[in-house]
Amino acid sequence: MAERRGGAAEGLARLSEWADAHLGLVRSLSAGVAVAGLLVLARSVRMTTKFTNALDVPAGFIQKNVKLRGKVHRVTEKGLEVEHIPISVPFITSIQRKWQSEGLLLVRLAGVELTPEGTEWIQRELKPSQVIWFQLLGREHLALECLVIVNKGRFSSVCLNEEVLREGLGRAASIEGLQHDSHLFWELHKRLLRAELKALRKNKGIWKEESFSERLRARMSSSNFMQTLKRFVSWLRSKV
Structure with missing residues (x-):
């Protein structure tokens, strides 16, 4: 158990040394992750x-x-x-x-x-x-x-x-x-x-195409047609 802890500590120490040696890269990556995170958050806000x-x-x-x-x-x-x-x-x-x-x-x-x-x-x-x-x-x-x-x-x-x-x-x-x-x-x-x-x-x-009877009913309901029909009926009566 102690050996595992020692190995883990050694690994963390090496990672810390690498980070110190490449501090500029770490900062750049952090900034990139932050920007990417903000973009994802912005998209999420818009979609919600x-x-x-x-x-x-x-x-x-x-x-x-x-x-x-x-x-x-x-x-x-x-x-x-x-x-x-x-x-x-x-x-x-x-x-x-x-x-x-x-x-x-x-x-x-x-x-x-x-x-x-x-x-x-x-x-x-x-x-x-x-x-x-x-x-x-x-x-x-x-x-x-x-x-x-x-x-x-x-x-x-x-x-x-x-x-x-x-x-x-x-x-x-x-x-x-x-x-x-x-x-x-x-x-x-x-x-x-x-x-x-x-x-x-x-x-x-x-x-829908109108049938002949539908067109005839539409014509008969027209006021002009009815006036003509009335005049025709009056003319017939005058001839009787």
């Missing part, structure tokens, strides 16, 4: 920060198309009002809770021109306090342009942007915030157009 306003989201997050998690509170004609759920790190999160403010992010379906029926459909489809993932693609004023991912069971999920277009409840539009010459822009645009084409082929939603 609860964003309550679109302007709070760092530009770097949008440029890197980061995915965030959130809980849907309301669905309006302006978009989804979402409470951001940040990554939880016990020590950092407990400190941040003391000064984080409350607020909801306005999330819009990127690349989708939503119809009023589309808004109503989303309101029915999303459960109360539904947890979603939203991938940042751009920011316009106080709204975030995103791909919205909804879990449909334990092992499956759907992209809400594509699902709305497949139902014929919107039209594919330009994806705001992405560079038009980027691979991601064309990949997502292709996916959205493919979803829209499915609705068009199946005559769903806004792509």
Whole structure:
């Protein structure tokens, strides 16, 4: 036992001598470790920060198309009002809770021109306090342009942007915030157009073709058509 202690002491002494001889290197390494530690801490703080306003989201997050998690509170004609759920790190999160403010992010379906029926459909489809993932693609004023991912069971999920277009409840539009010459822009645009084409082929939603009887009823409900019909009936009566 004494021999082990002696060996350990000798080892520590040699390490101390090496450190004294290479003091500058040790200081440099310590500084590097400290800087690296600060960078890791800074990243952790950003990832654990609860964003309550679109302007709070760092530009770097949008440029890197980061995915965030959130809980849907309301669905309006302006978009989804979402409470951001940040990554939880016990020590950092407990400190941040003391000064984080409350607020909801306005999330819009990127690349989708939503119809009023589309808004109503989303309101029915999303459960109360539904947890979603939203991938940042751009920011316009106080709204975030995103791909919205909804879990449909334990092992499956759907992209809400594509699902709305497949139902014929919107039209594919330009994806705001992405560079038009980027691979991601064309990949997502292709996916959205493919979803829209499915609705068009199946005559769903806004792509549904009216039958002859539907067109006739629409014409008959027109005030101009009714006025013409009344004049025609009056003319017939005058000839009898």
